[in-house]
Amino acid sequence: AQTVTQSQPEMSVQEAETVTLSCTYDTSESDYYLFWYKQPPSRQMILVIRQEAYKQQNATENRFSVNFQKAAKSFSLKISDSQLGDAAMYFCANSGGSNYKLTFGKGTLLTVNP
């Protein structure tokens, strides 16, 4: 069984500052993947970043990076130089390599203040 927990229902950050969104997970899979998706008010689900569990190196995509702590089952998202367009709901998600079930957390609503 897979579970994903996002303990911060809401976060806020000043424009140009850095913010970290938390996520913890649990899975029985030995081979699994972790994702952060962004959902702006337009309702689209946009992939932000992806991490393979077998890779020790933390994934980065421009201003977005993760801190993947496998032993602690923690997968936090860091957004650097926050922009107004980063304001959205952010979902952490987990899937096992051998199954098709993508399990989502309940989301963190990020507000970016000018």
Place this chain on the structure above:
Amino acid sequence: NAGVTQTPKFQVLKTGQSMTLQCAQDMNHNSMYWYRQDPGMGLRLIYYSASEGTTDKGEVPNGYNVSRLNKREFSLRLESAAPSQTSVYFCASSGGTGAGNQPQHFGDGTRLSIL
């Protein structure tokens, strides 16, 4: 670049009515998925189709049926709509052979209200 296309975008039904949500992808993906998103909750998997000709239940399948019509299309049917099925429905697709192999690409969602 259409990606994943869902129709309709909005729909209002009366309790007991039936309807089919349509989904089509043009990325030649093997796998397709239907999710529902309720306030305060993340997306929950209703049904998925790992490949053309196969379908399987996800986390919340009760009250729904699906059809993988061909590789491109995956429809979701509500036979007798209930107010508890008021939600936003997302279709997604992915390449590879499992949810983890490739990221899922999502449609824009269908907002369904059942009175």
